[in-house]
Amino acid sequence: MKTRNETFDVVVCGGGLAGFCAAVSAARNGAKTAIIQDRPVFGGNSSSEVRVTTHGSAAFHAYARETGIISELLIEERARNHEEINENGWTNSVWDMTMYDMAIRTSNLEVFLNTTVQGVNKADNRTIESVVCHVLNAEVELTIKGKVFIDCTGDGIVADRSGCEWRFGEEAHEEFNEPHAPEKASENVMGSSIHFKAVDMGRPVPYKAPSWIKNYEDASFFYKQGRPLEHTGHKENDRYRGGYWWLEIGIPWDTIYENEDIRHELTRHTLGVWDWIKNKDPELKEIAKNYALEWIGQVPGKRESRRIMGRYLMTEHDPLNKKVFEDEVAFGGWNVDLHAPGGLLASSSEPAAMEGYKVVSEFQRATLCGPYGIPLNMMISKDIDNLMMAGRNVSATHAALGTVRVMGTTAIMGQGVGTAAAVSVNLDLKLPEVADNYIDTVKQKLLRDGCFLLNNKNEDENDIARKAKVTASSEAKCVGVGPNTQGVHEGLRFWKTQHQTSKTDKLMQRRGQWIAVGNDKIKTLSVCLTNHSDEIQHVQAKVVTVEDIWDYSVDGSEELADTTLEVTPGENKWISWSVQLNTSNGLPKSGYIRLDLLENENVEWHRAGKIEPGHVCAFDIGNRMRRYDHGISMSYKVEPAQRCFSAENILSGFTRPYRSTNLWRSDEKSPDAPWIELSWDEVMSISQVELTFPGNILREYHAYESFYRDPQCAKDYSISAWVNGEWKEILQVNDNYQRQRKHKLNSTVHTDRLRLTIHATNGDPSAAVYEIRCY
Template sequence: MKRRDFFKNTSMATVAAGIGLSSANAKDKKGQITDSKKRQKDNWYQVGNGKKGIPSREKTVTYDVVVVGAGIAGICAAVSSARMGAKTLLVNDRPVLGGNASSEIRVTLNGVKGLKRKNRTERETGIVEELLIENWHYNPQESYPVWDHVVYDFVTREENLDVMLNTQAIDAQTKKDKITDILCWQSTTETYYTIKADVFCDCSGDGLMAAQAGAEYRTGREGKAEFDESFAPDKADGWQMGATVMMITKDMGKPVKYNAPKFTIPYEADKMHDRGIKNFKEGYWWVELGSEFDIIEDFEENRHKLLGYMHGVWDYVKNSGKFPEAENIALDWVGSFPGRRESRRFMGDHILSQKDMQDNIQFEDAVAYGGWSFDEHCPGGIESPNEPPSYFHARFKEVYQVPFRSLYSKNISNLMFAGRNVSVTHVALSSTRIMATCGLMGQAIGTAAQICVDKKWTPRELANKNINLLQEQLLRDDVYIPRRAAQDENDLAKKASKITVSSTASGDAQYLVDGTSRDIDNKIHHWESNGLDAEVIFEWDIPVALSKIELKGNTNLHRNLMMHKNPAKNKDQINDIPPELIKNFDAQIRVNGKWQSVAKVEDNISRLIKLDFEQKKTTGMRLKLKNTWGEKNIRLYEVRCYS
């Protein structure tokens, strides 16, 4: 592939040219849009009022936090920021939410999987899990277009959160080392938005907004020596992992012909290393193209070729004569927008590396975790047929930590990242890029964003002054941080003089306040009743003022929840609300010696349950746990109480 000097033209110039706005005059010295104000050539006759007019479609809006990019990372960032109380805006350049997991691309929302131990799955909780459970509740038919609307409902119903779709962030204004505002173009309304905020989060993958702000980033593969990475090439180069276009088929119940389009590129099966046709239902992740210099500039060229390669594979399946069992199978959907794995990686105060992850370095500022194998896709993709499509270098024995210092910019003070554009090496990215891992990063920076707004801190100041504040909030919101137990001094449940339960099948009531809200390997951190209609009672010798009760139930974190393009892959999971999850219960407090109900929960579908009620003084709190979604016992991992 020919190298290009992409420094001759900035990415802003390319984008702006497409919408009639040049980078040279996009904004004047005061940061105001210049060209679009005039629109002198617009020849608009308004029939309704009989007047000539010029459209005025420029708006300025202000938020506490702006999140650019609404893949899984951006969704988790925006929702967590809004839930924490920050006025938040989520900006997405596509008409649907979900990024690579959306109906446009249809990549499985994977997370930690394939660990080298008995429990190979250590599933993510928090916002990622909420989305997955809601999908099975509202979308048992496993429809990707319906999944889009499950995600849309999840995001748009959130208080404090606004959403802009079909909107590209194309420029950023900075003052010293701080972003003051960004310029966005909403194609459907032909509107320029100037968006001001205290904190900006770039979760867009490619990171155009962050790049326009001047955030330091790198692309390509580091050499072995820079970070002492055994899986890195001997010498650094510009290769980036490629993008993939997916497809789905269906059985028509009768023979179906296939006529390949003219742009098809023949599939030469005899030359392909480990790229065999293993199923006809979905495929194929190895129809992939990378780039050795600038994968963003190459996107459209690669997209066209990927469509050709995908149809070439299917033409081989249908017309080579080697797969008579595919006679009744027809294409049902072919993606037109490739899912990208790698482009820009923005630099933070720490660059997470292979050794950090393999040696399981314990970071004082850990806020997320991962565990997908080092899965470095062949740089040349399908155009390097003699190499395997991916180098599955190694699996992990246990999950690794992701530090907060890898999630904010080292040189732009109010900018954070989550997703595949965070501060990692190329080799480290081969694991951290997995979407559920990206979602954990997103929840971390969204939570951090609100704290920064509230405290008037930069992310670096948060990391240096009180990282414990962020970690404790994440743990409270059901994000697991490996080897980090919760120690919230405001949790009144920890101060209870006595905890009693109606029955016990496994675990112990004291585990409800031990700060670890999941079982780790063979170490139990739960209480489980012996049968249904159970109860848990917390008592205090001195009356306490209660207004919040929070608990974490059981969703079996060693079983997957993902939706697949190929339902046959669901055989080891339950495609419904986890049967172990508590369904109905009543929360009560004791007032003047009598139990009063403060909250009744019915048809619960979330592992984390937060109850708010009018504050009252009490010496006792009781949970009347009625039933689950199917299991014969009720299991809890944590109970918290607050004023």
């Protein structure tokens, strides 16, 4: 056995999405970083070995997709990859190589694949000195020293070997009074899954199962116990080609020590399910007759094991009540998704599946949450001063883990701790000091690196763009959208999920449309309705103020107006309301109002043919609203047109729709190449320009097709500076599709005017920008 010693500033153990984003973030922020991964590829459960595609907040909330490093990766993967997305079993090696490429190109980052952590050396009771690793297939013992260690191993191996306190299983209800905690504590944890993929061979293909599989003979196991034999493909029959999340087993096996037993049992059951589909189910065997099993996973995707206790313990109350944390470094928005203990061995599946993924139910009302903030202190060990964790092993109760465990969320948690680790190293601080006294530094770095925080905006004192005046070649105004309004949505599809509403747009429940305000008055609001009856129908309408696009309170903050609309029989009728709102009777100067139409099952409120940026809709599920459909706009008109896409929006400090659109859009009818300009009262010295374009945040990753490039994103653009009385081009970029771009200029430019010109987008007739920063 050879021995080898290495020394780094930050040592990240675990190369799933949490660990990967932690390592890249630490390295990009100046820390010499190592990432140790016990598999040959990065990605953990998202890799081609396990093939669970990345879920996150945008599954439930429009414009809530995670940004930062995970966004950069997913945008790149969609632009490169020929493969379409299904929920489970479809990830291919293009994703693996997208991650590997980023890791290799990242300065300050050294990669240790096929390397497993086996031990920990401590300098004292509260400090880790090094981790001892074994390089698989190389007979090398590797000792890696570090200043800060980040445990992203899932099972909390580093924390456990360091003697940290951890929890395992369910807390009793009486401990924290959590709504979904059981009466008695137990060691029940969510189980692990493997997935499969099948392909259409174009001719009948037989399947003969091995003798050792689990034989399924009872259709009720699937159809009456919440294990639907369908899936999330957008083409007919795609549902039989991959899956399923409920191929899950945990207890009575221990998810840590008996992982191999779980793998074998999952293989038995998975092949048994495929045997049922191919040979036993009367309907499915005919539908699937041409399908052959192409791939079956042999690395279980684990949901839960140890949860390491941090300086803060998140309980279920925090996400449900959207608690505001001073040390917020990430956000979540998945529901409280707790799988039935035992998985396939349980008497039934989890509640959402058992009720057929209803969008309106008591279970949905009780489990929907967010978007909510995630604090740094739940990712700093309470027992070791130089240890953090990110991923499913963070300091949360079992119930709270039900929402923070999904990979989109764990990825931005990883970026949060990676950034904090770099601050710790660069300022020579212990991690508790960073959380207590330098949290604003961490948050501002995260925002600069493309992340989104609910309760913080760009306040970077070094960003000289914040001191500028902003003008533009033109500005789009919001006049509304109708059923026939044309939008540029190629490649953005509806993904079949449980998180959509009914197939009809009839007013089965109260429904609300957010409208961004940009004038000091609104005279008239109009909606496009169809009365499907033979009689005049009446629909009550209200206008309320809302705090942001995720304000799901039924009555909003304040009611501004109320009326009853009269709808005569017929199709596609524009019904107008002289609402006469202004700043003196409650209309906000900026932000959003919400136009609500109350229930009338005879009347259909038509969806728009275009998604108006930043304009979302929701519907009442019983004393609260939730997103309507996948993130669309309803048909409405507003008069006068609202100036909600103004140039100065790029200095709002937010880089997505939130409390306003926060977006500059050019007038698509303007004949000139669109530009936006920063000007200062004095000459500034600029060496770096950073841009954030729109795109890739409206819906979850699954909605974006292969080779996708968001039409809203700038494709070709240039930056020019006013030098010696004329415009001088200092940068030109072609064929861009990334949301955030950072450009270090060849030399420092001294100017009092800087202009970004967008020569082409990836399809949208309007140019658009969320933010420009200058350093």
